[in-house]
Amino acid sequence: MDLSWILNHLGEDREQYFGAVAPPIVQSSIFAFPTVASMRTGFRDELGNHVYTRGNNPTVEILRKKVAALEGAEDCLMFGSGAAAMSAAAIACVSGGDHVVCVAKPYSWTRAVLKDLLGRFGVSTTFVDGTEIANFESALTERTRLIVLESPNSMTFEQQDLAAVAALAKARGIRTLCDNSYATPLNQSPLALGIDLVAHSATKYLNGHSDVVAGALCGGAVLIREVFRGPYMTLGAILAPHDAWLMIRGLRTLPIRMERIAATTSHVLAFLEAHPRVRRVYSPRAHGNPQLGLSERQLHGASGLLTIELDAADVAAVERFCDGLERFLMTVSWGGYESLAFPVCAVYPADAQLHPPPGLSLSLVRLSIGLEEPEVLIADLDAALARL
Template sequence: MDISYILNELGEEREDYFRAIAPPIVQTSNFAFPKVDEMRKAFQDEYSTWLYSRGLNPTVDILRKKLAALDAAEDCLVFNSGAAAIFAAVLANVKTGDHILSVKNPYTWAQRMFEVILPRFGVTHSYIDGTDINNFRAAIQPNTTVIYLESPNSWTYDLQDLRAVADLARSKGIITICDNSYCTPLYQQPCALGIDLSLQSATKYISGHSDVVAGVLSGSKAMIERIFNSEYMNIGSGIQPFNAWLLIRGLRTLQARLD
């Protein structure tokens, strides 16, 4: 799909909102239903309809379509910070007794989650130099459920062979998560390389104007729906419509700013 089309057109059904070039900000907390039965169905499946803007919202959905397409992913969720996206991605895939294998020197708040928060619930972790695939092979434990990557790394700019790590993890039933904040989907698409969940801080390049704090999590529809129905809705960390609109605006110039 053409990048310019994704950034400027995809998801913007202008016939539905007065042929406006800029999409509307649907600034509402909830939505009305003509029949009680329709509302009951919505309560049973908030992932498929607009019910309450803590979940889905028309403005947010325009942004989700664009970001998922950019990531070569089936779907995505947009959070009110990159840290929230990281937390939801990891929390959705660990339980008491599990082990996380992470590249060394991860983003500060990912590191804090691994070292301070998750140990309280019996989840352990270890760090490795991710530049050599053999380090992953040697460090995987029987209870490893998540491999956490940053390529490039937040502090050292080290790269990992994402396809090789994804293949290794898949052979052992391990979920892979990659922070793609530095490259953005314009220069790297982790999901296309086999990574299960690609995340990024939209605060940086996606926004481009230093006026939004947000995070993006992309992956398969099944994985994203599972996270939506649990971590996303329970934590209540979804992006608000106005901030989603600002990110849609930021996407208009993303390619021009990064080329």
């Protein structure tokens, strides 16, 4: 199936709605049946029919089909956030007494669901440096049921060899879940490498317009139905039809947005790598990245996230740099049409320098490159760097 078919037509049954080119927002919580027999059929398969919008809604279903096809998955569930997608996947795979292995630096709320929430229900998690396959192997126990990956992660971009982890897990009957938000389905295909479940913060590139919070979970039909019957229906963290409609609209331009973002990011990366006031640039494509070989093998292209470590004397200098940016909006999240800057030091109290957080430099600033002209962004960064 070609990409433009998926984005422009797949799942869209225009004869059902007056030939309208844009699908309707089916803003209905419930769907009526003409007969008891047809209602019974609906109940037998709530994911495949339309009974109640907490289960399946026609507008959301169009989006599910498109995202599943992009990931090369048999099925997909859409959630009200990426955090909900990761949580539902993890909850579906474990019971009290089970053990999880997770990469050392996942997204903070992924760590929280494993450590804090599931930890309260007797599930233990070991966090490992995922850059070495041996670390996964040595962390496994008799009770390991799930390996949680995020490749690359969204701050310092460490990657895991997905095919190797999948093979290790499969041989022991352990499930694998990978957060693929950075790469998008266009730039990395974890399912094709043997991973069982792929999650996205669809808030980021998939939607791409910073106006929807959404999540996606893709995988085989049997596993997705297990998640549907379990945490999806019980926790009810669904995507509303209107948000699904916005996401369908955003998704239509994913390839051209990603193409433009990749091209601009390579210019910005080259500028930052050559700048004397930038100590280090973190990116899967950065020159000094020890995993460049894996980036080339596993990622089909670059995204627009990179993190710089500023050559800053103190946090005040980092603040001068960030406050001086005019074309980068300073905020959380990433993956939209607009460029963003996220200073790590903003997460900590103003005097954090006196007691720095372990393992994290307060001079790190993450940039999300958007659709602006590269020269505009470079000029803005140059001016802000001069304030250091």
